Amino acid sequence: MSEAKIRRPRAETPKGFRDYFGAEVTERRAMLDAITQVYHRYGFDPLETSAVETVESLGKFLPDVDRPNDGVFAWQDEDADWLALRYDLTAPLARVAAQFRNDLPSPYRRYAMGPVWRNEKPGPGRFRQFYQCDADTVGAPSVAADAEICMMLADALDAVGMQGNYIIKVNNRKVLNGVMEVAGVLDPTDPERFSAERGIVLRAIDKMDRLGDDGVRALLGEGRKDDSGDFTKGAGLSAEQAEVVMGFTSAKGDTGAETVKRLRALIASSTIGAEGVQELETIAELLAAQGYGLDRIVIDPGVVRGLGYYTGPVFEAELTFEILDEKGRKRQFGSVAGGGRYDDLVKRFTGQSVPATGISIGVDRLLAALRAKGRSSADTAGPVVVTVMDRDRMADYMGMVAELRNAGIRAEVYLGNPKNFGNQLKYADKRNSPVAVIQGGNEAEQGTVILKDLILGAQIAQNATLEEWKDRPAQVEIPRADLVARVRRMLDSQTQDRP
Amino acid sequence: MSEAKIRRPRAETPKGFRDYFGAEVTERRAMLDAITQVYHRYGFDPLETSAVETVESLGKFLPDVDRPNDGVFAWQDEDADWLALRYDLTAPLARVAAQFRNDLPSPYRRYAMGPVWRNEKPGPGRFRQFYQCDADTVGAPSVAADAEICMMLADALDAVGMQGNYIIKVNNRKVLNGVMEVAGVLDPTDPERFSAERGIVLRAIDKMDRLGDDGVRALLGEGRKDDSGDFTKGAGLSAEQAEVVMGFTSAKGDTGAETVKRLRALIASSTIGAEGVQELETIAELLAAQGYGLDRIVIDPGVVRGLGYYTGPVFEAELTFEILDEKGRKRQFGSVAGGGRYDDLVKRFTGQSVPATGISIGVDRLLAALRAKGRSSADTAGPVVVTVMDRDRMADYMGMVAELRNAGIRAEVYLGNPKNFGNQLKYADKRNSPVAVIQGGNEAEQGTVILKDLILGAQIAQNATLEEWKDRPAQVEIPRADLVARVRRMLDSQTQDRP
Numbered sequence: 001m002s003e004a005k006i007r008r009p010r011a012e013t014p015k016g017f018r019d020y021f022g023a024e025v026t027e028r029r030a031m032l033d034a035i036t037q038v039y040h041r042y043g044f045d046p047l048e049t050s051a052v053e054t055v056e057s058l059g060k061f062l063p064d065v066d067r068p069n070d071g072v073f074a075w076q077d078e079d080a081d082w083l084a085l086r087y088d089l090t091a092p093l094a095r096v097a098a099q100f101r102n103d104l105p106s107p108y109r110r111y112a113m114g115p116v117w118r119n120e121k122p123g124p125g126r127f128r129q130f131y132q133c134d135a136d137t138v139g140a141p142s143v144a145a146d147a148e149i150c151m152m153l154a155d156a157l158d159a160v161g162m163q164g165n166y167i168i169k170v171n172n173r174k175v176l177n178g179v180m181e182v183a184g185v186l187d188p189t190d191p192e193r194f195s196a197e198r199g200i201v202l203r204a205i206d207k208m209d210r211l212g213d214d215g216v217r218a219l220l221g222e223g224r225k226d227d228s229g230d231f232t233k234g235a236g237l238s239a240e241q242a243e244v245v246m247g248f249t250s251a252k253g254d255t256g257a258e259t260v261k262r263l264r265a266l267i268a269s270s271t272i273g274a275e276g277v278q279e280l281e282t283i284a285e286l287l288a289a290q291g292y293g294l295d296r297i298v299i300d301p302g303v304v305r306g307l308g309y310y311t312g313p314v315f316e317a318e319l320t321f322e323i324l325d326e327k328g329r330k331r332q333f334g335s336v337a338g339g340g341r342y343d344d345l346v347k348r349f350t351g352q353s354v355p356a357t358g359i360s361i362g363v364d365r366l367l368a369a370l371r372a373k374g375r376s377s378a379d380t381a382g383p384v385v386v387t388v389m390d391r392d393r394m395a396d397y398m399g400m401v402a403e404l405r406n407a408g409i410r411a412e413v414y415l416g417n418p419k420n421f422g423n424q425l426k427y428a429d430k431r432n433s434p435v436a437v438i439q440g441g442n443e444a445e446q447g448t449v450i451l452k453d454l455i456l457g458a459q460i461a462q463n464a465t466l467e468e469w470k471d472r473p474a475q476v477e478i479p480r481a482d483l484v485a486r487v488r489r490m491l492d493s494q495t496q497d498r499p
Numbered sequence: 500m501s502e503a504k505i506r507r508p509r510a511e512t513p514k515g516f517r518d519y520f521g522a523e524v525t526e527r528r529a530m531l532d533a534i535t536q537v538y539h540r541y542g543f544d545p546l547e548t549s550a551v552e553t554v555e556s557l558g559k560f561l562p563d564v565d566r567p568n569d570g571v572f573a574w575q576d577e578d579a580d581w582l583a584l585r586y587d588l589t590a591p592l593a594r595v596a597a598q599f600r601n602d603l604p605s606p607y608r609r610y611a612m613g614p615v616w617r618n619e620k621p622g623p624g625r626f627r628q629f630y631q632c633d634a635d636t637v638g639a640p641s642v643a644a645d646a647e648i649c650m651m652l653a654d655a656l657d658a659v660g661m662q663g664n665y666i667i668k669v670n671n672r673k674v675l676n677g678v679m680e681v682a683g684v685l686d687p688t689d690p691e692r693f694s695a696e697r698g699i700v701l702r703a704i705d706k707m708d709r710l711g712d713d714g715v716r717a718l719l720g721e722g723r724k725d726d727s728g729d730f731t732k733g734a735g736l737s738a739e740q741a742e743v744v745m746g747f748t749s750a751k752g753d754t755g756a757e758t759v760k761r762l763r764a765l766i767a768s769s770t771i772g773a774e775g776v777q778e779l780e781t782i783a784e785l786l787a788a789q790g791y792g793l794d795r796i797v798i799d800p801g802v803v804r805g806l807g808y809y810t811g812p813v814f815e816a817e818l819t820f821e822i823l824d825e826k827g828r829k830r831q832f833g834s835v836a837g838g839g840r841y842d843d844l845v846k847r848f849t850g851q852s853v854p855a856t857g858i859s860i861g862v863d864r865l866l867a868a869l870r871a872k873g874r875s876s877a878d879t880a881g882p883v884v885v886t887v888m889d890r891d892r893m894a895d896y897m898g899m900v901a902e903l904r905n906a907g908i909r910a911e912v913y914l915g916n917p918k919n920f921g922n923q924l925k926y927a928d929k930r931n932s933p934v935a936v937i938q939g940g941n942e943a944e945q946g947t948v949i950l951k952d953l954i955l956g957a958q959i960a961q962n963a964t965l966e967e968w969k970d971r972p973a974q975v976e977i978p979r980a981d982l983v984a985r986v987r988r989m990l991d992s993q994t995q996d997r998p
Contacts, residue, residue: 048519286893
């Protein structure tokens with residue numbers, strides 16, 4: 001094959017994947033560090049499992065399917081085992097909790113942070129690799145563990161800078177089961193019965209915001225015809241039964257105690273329901289005793305997301321400030337974390353039931369929220385750039401950056417071809433450099449350097465007539481010996497200018 | 500299928516993979532944070548690429564192989580593209596440098612840290628997923644960039660606590676090429692010629708430690724018969740030619756300048772060799788000017804590892820302290836980082852040559868070294884455990900841990916079944932807890948709590964007769980109000996006891 005015919009590979013991130021550059025990495029790291037510190041103080045230990053698990057252990061697949069790639073990235077090992085990339089951090093925790101059950105402390109409090117992979121159709125903002133940040137307590141049956149998870153989540157959201165901007169809602173699957181029982185669509189002696197009806201009820205409750213009371217009532221009863229004329233079959237509840245469900249969704253009172261009282265009145269006749277209400281009451285008491293007010297964590301029976309999956313208390317953290325959606329309409333930022341209590345985490349491996357409760361933070365969403373509020377704590381400033389006027393004096397320029405670095409100032413020397421000085425300033429601009437240092441032959445002879453305030457320079461360029469810049473030159477010639485002190489002063493004045 | 504017949508999945512980490520628990524995660528994080536700070540100060544920006552790349556972009560495989568899994572984990576996407584897990588952090592950098600060449604600053608200084616995957620036979624200490632930590636400068640032709648990489652590596656090793664325990668050796672591929680040319684096994688007009696001989700020469704030099712001068716001379720000449728009688732064919736050099744190679748390996752002088760002088764004398768007749776010597780000289784001068792002494796970075800022509808792969812300067816960092824190997828023999832810890840200058844990083848994508856230089860730190864090896872020297876900076880102490888004597892007073896116990904946490908002390912309440920108090924202390928032991936807090940009904944009534952010094956308790960248990968423990972009781976009853984102050988005092992006294 002002739003050289004000309006060799007096809008070059010495409011330099012492309014695989015479809016649905018992305019790269020993270022500079023500040024994106026730094027800001028996420030800073031956020032996860034802040035969360036880590038909270039989790040650490042709560043006694044949680046880090047766990048980092050491998051990205052790869054056996055498909056058997058992930059356990060979502062049928063052994064007789066030739067290619068088990070439904071939802072996960074999977075491949076067959078040389079010795080015929082199927083391996084796959086983890087799709088969340090809970091499945092690996094289940095495997096670890098079973099595999100190391102004799103060595104791990106019990107209860108086992110662990111947190112995990114890292115990428116997970118989903119073999120799904122990518123879309124706008126939907127990637128096939130993304131970060132999760134989980135904390136779980138395995139082996140603690142008491143709802144004190146659930147209360148602790150809620151408090152820790154609140155502290156973590158405070159720590160990343162979301163004070164006053166979130167609400168953590170707590171509900172309980174058992175209460176919902178009680179509601180279902182009283183409403184006549186759950187038979188404790190035959191749990192499978194009425195499962196279709198329960199599904200309709202759950203979906204109806206979840207649509208409360210959109211359909212309103214009447215719409216939900218219709219879906220709970222015979223069914224509902226929407227504006228387009230399409231008919232959705234209802235759950236077939238009587239008006240009285242539907243009232244129980246409606247009472248449940250609106251049971252939220254001004255205090256946890258009041259909510260609990262209303263719920264108890266609704267579903268006193270259901271054993272499982274009463275148990276769930278008791279759990280909510282205990283959680284509310286523990287939270288109140290530790291000073292977590294209703295402005296941070298509330299019992300809210302309106303939360304049904306995840307109720308199908310979890311077995312006891314359920315948590316959801318929502319950010320309460322408004323952002324503009326893609327169409328410019330105001331809307332609440334919404335959910336950034338969710339979790340709850342789940343049984344049978346370890347059971348599929350060992351046959352033994354192990355209670356577990358936990359929370360998962362949507363890392364990318366929370367980071368987007370921090371950016372929206374300008375609360376990212378990461379240091380994302382560019383480096384001071386020492387330009388090269390005379391390539392034979394590279395050692396001098398490197399000496400300058402070393403001095404700056406040793407004083408804790410991020411700094412670098414220009415390492416491209418120094419011939420075109422304009423390119424050096426363009427480079428400094430691309431790096432978001434706050435200050436450029438310049439020393440040509442004249443300055444070197446006189447023992448001086450020139451400092452260029454690139455932030456101020458950009459501002460002056462934008463507002464050429466502005467009076468206030470008059471007295472502050474964007475460029476100064478200073479003694480070489482004052483380099484560190486004067487650069488620091490320039491950086492400080494830039495920080496003060498920032499809004 | 501009856502319930503009894505359902506085969507349970509095995510709870511096993513896939514073969515060749517491992518999980519990292521608690522301190523292992525924390526210590527690695529602390530080490531990488533220290534390195535990150537140095538890289539950041541040097542103006543390097545983080546880059547986090549996805550774990551998954553197209554096989555085409557990784558570029559190690561033939562398009563007509565049905566299953567390109569040689570060395571990497573690969574699988575076929577729905578739309579027939581082959582995807583694979585990255586096997587290092589350099590290939591993704593090459594892809595990014597090509598894909599984003601119009602947006603990235605040039606030169607582009609970036610660091611990357613994260614797992615890479617190799618589909619290789621696992622062995623003791625050899626895993627199929629492991630961490631790498633790389634820093635590279637793309638687009639800087641000047642050897643000032645190579646010198647900077649060396650200085651930054653030295654600073655990073657200092658930052659993690661290896662001051663005085665490492666040496667960074669610098670060599671140059673071009674010098675080796677000059678040696679090959681003078682020794683008659685490199686023809687600049689036909690680079691492919693003599694490649695077999697050059698391979699033999701390289702391997703011979705690399706065996707200097709084991710075979711000694713005579714053994715290497717034999718391999719450079721006709722060949723060598725080892726103790727078992729096996730004959731290894733030599734490179735066929737004349738005695739005079741072999742002398743050039745031997746002179747090269749022993750050219751290291753007491754100063755960089757002396758080494759450079761000897762090298763220059765050896766290979767003055769080779770253009771490429773002279774160029775390489777000039778580069779080494781410039782690097783040595785830049786390092787000396789910045790005060791990086793020969794105790795930290797040294798020109799060492801004896802380093803040949805990686806010389807085949809790189810195109811210019813080559814670096815290798817070795818730890819100089821001794822450890823005991825698996826047979827109890829003393830040996831130097833050895834290499835923890837390596838790198839150098841390489842061309843054609845981006846060329847396979849764009850056709851344009853882009854110069855690049857960089858370093859890769861072996862994260863697991865460096866971490867093992869820190870542990871061996873007891874220099875890990877991570878806080879790996881267990882939490883203070885507040886025990887539960889009366890489950891109805893959970894709110895009180897949670898109040899205690901909240902107070903401790905708010906004072907910055909890692910603390911947790913026992914969340915298992917509190918019935919058996921012995922289990923609670925066993926749990927505290929498993930958590931490496933320094934202090935247990937106990938408050939039963941009597942203490943609650945009297946407004947006191949009991950603190951149990953678990954570290955001291957363990958020491959007393961080991962040395963029951965020791966006089967010095969007499970005056971320091973392992974258990975004290977204190978006013979509840981003094982909880983935080985007295986726990987802190989106990990933690991402080993434990994820190995002082997530590998060797």
